[in-house]
Amino acid sequence: MTETTAAAGGGPSYCDVSLPVPLDRAFTYALPETLRHRVKPGCRLLVPFGARKLTGVALRLHEEAPKDGVREALRLLDSEPALSEEMLALGRWIAGYYCAPLGEVLRSMTPLGGEIRRGKVYSLTDRGRDALRQLTLATGATEDPAVQLMGLLEWRPLSAAYLLKKNDDAARLIRGLEKKGFVQVENVEAQRDPFRAPSAKLRIALAGTPPAGKYRKRERELLSYLELHPGSHNLKDVEAAIPNAGDAARALGRRGIVALKPELSPVSTQFARQPHTLNAHQQRAFDQIRAAVDSRTFHAFLLHGVTGSGKTEIYLNVIEASLAAGRGALLLVPEIALTPAMAGQFFHRFGDRVAILHSAFGDAERAEQWRRIRSGAAGVVVGTRSGVFAPVEKLGLIVIDEEHDQSYKQEETPRYNGRDVAVVRAQAAGACIVLGSATPSLESRFNAARGKYTLLELPERIERRPLAEVEIIDMRVEFLETRRQAVFSRRLLEEIRARLECGEQTMLLLNRRGFSTFVACRSCGERIQCVNCAVTMTFHRRDRRLLCHYCNHAERVPTHCPKCHSEHIYFLGVGSERVEEELHREFPEARVARMDRDTVTGKRAYETILSGFREGSYDILVGTQMIAKGHDIPNVTLVGVVSADVGLGMPDFRAAERTFQLLTQVAGRAGRGELPGEVLVQTINPDHYAIRFSAAQDYAQFYEKEIQFRRMMRYPPFSALANVLVRSEDQQEALRLAGELGALLTPPPEELKILGPAEAPVARLKSEFRYQLLMKGASRRALKSALETVRRRAAESRWPATALVIDVDPLSLL
Ligand code: ADP
Ligand code: ZN
Ligand code: ZN
Numbered sequence: 001m002t003e004t005t006a007a008a009g010g011g012p013s014y015c016d017v018s019l020p021v022p023l024d025r026a027f028t029y030a031l032p033e034t035l036r037h038r039v040k041p042g043c044r045l046l047v048p049f050g051a052r053k054l055t056g057v058a059l060r061l062h063e064e065a066p067k068d069g070v071r072e073a074l075r076l077l078d079s080e081p082a083l084s085e086e087m088l089a090l091g092r093w094i095a096g097y098y099c100a101p102l103g104e105v106l107r108s109m110t111p112l113g114g115e116i117r118r119g120k121v122y123s124l125t126d127r128g129r130d131a132l133r134q135l136t137l138a139t140g141a142t143e144d145p146a147v148q149l150m151g152l153l154e155w156r157p158l159s160a161a162y163l164l165k166k167n168d169d170a171a172r173l174i175r176g177l178e179k180k181g182f183v184q185v186e187n188v189e190a191q192r193d194p195f196r197a198p199s200a201k202l203r204i205a206l207a208g209t210p211p212a213g214k215y216r217k218r219e220r221e222l223l224s225y226l227e228l229h230p231g232s233h234n235l236k237d238v239e240a241a242i243p244n245a246g247d248a249a250r251a252l253g254r255r256g257i258v259a260l261k262p263e264l265s266p267v268s269t270q271f272a273r274q275p276h277t278l279n280a281h282q283q284r285a286f287d288q289i290r291a292a293v294d295s296r297t298f299h300a301f302l303l304h305g306v307t308g309s310g311k312t313e314i315y316l317n318v319i320e321a322s323l324a325a326g327r328g329a330l331l332l333v334p335e336i337a338l339t340p341a342m343a344g345q346f347f348h349r350f351g352d353r354v355a356i357l358h359s360a361f362g363d364a365e366r367a368e369q370w371r372r373i374r375s376g377a378a379g380v381v382v383g384t385r386s387g388v389f390a391p392v393e394k395l396g397l398i399v400i401d402e403e404h405d406q407s408y409k410q411e412e413t414p415r416y417n418g419r420d421v422a423v424v425r426a427q428a429a430g431a432c433i434v435l436g437s438a439t440p441s442l443e444s445r446f447n448a449a450r451g452k453y454t455l456l457e458l459p460e461r462i463e464r465r466p467l468a469e470v471e472i473i474d475m476r477v478e479f480l481e482t483r484r485q486a487v488f489s490r491r492l493l494e495e496i497r498a499r500l501e502c503g504e505q506t507m508l509l510l511n512r513r514g515f516s517t518f519v520a521c522r523s524c525g526e527r528i529q530c531v532n533c534a535v536t537m538t539f540h541r542r543d544r545r546l547l548c549h550y551c552n553h554a555e556r557v558p559t560h561c562p563k564c565h566s567e568h569i570y571f572l573g574v575g576s577e578r579v580e581e582e583l584h585r586e587f588p589e590a591r592v593a594r595m596d597r598d599t600v601t602g603k604r605a606y607e608t609i610l611s612g613f614r615e616g617s618y619d620i621l622v623g624t625q626m627i628a629k630g631h632d633i634p635n636v637t638l639v640g641v642v643s644a645d646v647g648l649g650m651p652d653f654r655a656a657e658r659t660f661q662l663l664t665q666v667a668g669r670a671g672r673g674e675l676p677g678e679v680l681v682q683t684i685n686p687d688h689y690a691i692r693f694s695a696a697q698d699y700a701q702f703y704e705k706e707i708q709f710r711r712m713m714r715y716p717p718f719s720a721l722a723n724v725l726v727r728s729e730d731q732q733e734a735l736r737l738a739g740e741l742g743a744l745l746t747p748p749p750e751e752l753k754i755l756g757p758a759e760a761p762v763a764r765l766k767s768e769f770r771y772q773l774l775m776k777g778a779s780r781r782a783l784k785s786a787l788e789t790v791r792r793r794a795a796e797s798r799w800p801a802t803a804l805v806i807d808v809d810p811l812s813l814l
Pocket of ligand 3: 530531532533548549550551552553766
């Protein structure tokens, strides 16, 4: 037998690790003796990288010693792989398809990063020690604050936060000491102490029969309390019974005598509904999906059901069918739709077999849910975009609710679309996927038309409730007749008043927040722009300031024009805050709530406003697109669209599709109960097809018209699109880099059309100048190879990591 000694010593010696850095390669590390048998592909490792320590994912174990030196991995973070083979393969697919570094993809696939504490730690160098000794020898006790800081560091390394507590000026002083070479900084990542969470966020239970031994008085009290009250308790509640139980609990927790776990958010069961008997349309859709689930092969469905047709009921039933077949299920919903009410429905049906993955959850809670899924304890997962990476065992079914929703697209690296990744995952797992929507994306509907997806239709509402009547109000005519530029037409006011009188509710949509959408000078025409971005500032009246909606820069409201110093400043363009104010003026007695990003700030604000409205605490709900998503409020009989024109002017080929979707969805909020609904749409583009067909709630006609436009212009789904953005704080630099790419791609490769380089629609954003090339590929292969060329050039020319952004299948072209 001829084995190398390393292998004989036990386990492979080297490991390739993928790190969250913008580089397209893995890094090889040596495995210390203690780790050799324990590291498996998919496990996370803590490794040194330059002066930092990073968490990476083990990819490959081998015996090939790198030629040019190798450092040792520091620590293994998982005993079982955080990413299975299947998920690693999915990660590789994402990295390839979306042109993203694998390490960054893998990092966004594991939600356990929150366990690692990152920070800077300062320590004294040898030179610093010598200097300190001399300084203190010479002068004895010293008043010099820099020397005092060094004195603190003499004993042990300290964090920046700690030093700041000792001295307000610590940051500056440390920088000075660093320059002199007296102090060194190190980036550390330490495992966070899981017991440091506040008591209200911890659950406590006995970890078994407490071993005999020495306990403090409080510890004994706590243990006998837990023995008398079996099961797990919120630690805060226990503290109410036993003062100072918290400290005792943490001490016992560290010794492993009690188990401390993160408290999961309470879930509302208020909206739990009994299962309904499916109607004929629902039954037909259900039967087809179930047959596919039982066949255990990949199958994709597009479930196109009008608003209120009972799609959720189908989801619940097919998930149950999947569980019954012994396979796990995953439901993805748009960010905003995952409310306690929504989660409550699933808990009611599936009990503690459900795990919820929400971005609003804290790290500890997310990690806990993730572990429950990984262990197989939770067979049903409900989550937002990144939920597509949930480690569901034996996956049989994925459901994507509101598949057209833009929140499935991640707008930072890796720029993946959760819906599309889900299709790929289902394919690899031999699972079924159901894409549901009342307004399917053109891409998905086209896939159904050419037979890639099976189309299932629910053409009518539950109990044959009619869709709401939609009436278009031409605001140009309104202006001619009243000679007033009003927010509300006479007709809309009249209908709102009628609802107030009979105690029914109204929803008003204006998809633009703030009070006035721009501020201008009457003398010279100057519009006030953000100092960081090439966009106008929005006036927010409650805060009495101007705000940039792109970078959050805020300014005081000017009294004079910044350009010509005239006093004639005026405010233009109506936002949701202004709509609310106009309502108060017209209907002083009405109870009005507003829902937009300004009023929905905390984790639960959205749900609070919504349930207040549902319970009848408000007569009118005003809001941005947030109000259009999936709510089922029976008493709403009037929906008003204050301006349907907001999105139409966007420089984006999807402007019509978005407008159609938003108007159709918001119209779908009316008349969902016993009472019929009415919708009024105010517009200055009454003839635009997106507005006409949404008013008619005619998806089929809209699709026909829009698909013709896409075909003619060679936009998706008739081409593969990528947006290549070049950015720099230095305009000349940005121009130069964009020009370099332009030249590189001239003449354009075969099967490729390239628009630009040109200024991006938002030419400056967060102080960076932006130029873009829009690539349309007749084939994905052609597009892919051109993007590889671009990336190679950026790497060879050593572009700064932030200079190049590649967005494959972009949803926003701004
Ligand atoms: P969608 O998601 O298609 O807009 P929902 O799933 O919210 O529609 O269903 C609309 C309403 O109809 C809900 O209140 C739901 O409880 C109810 N519902 C669904 N299916 C049935 C059924 N088969 N019989 C009676 N009511 C139903
Ligand atoms: Zn001016
Ligand atoms: Zn800005």
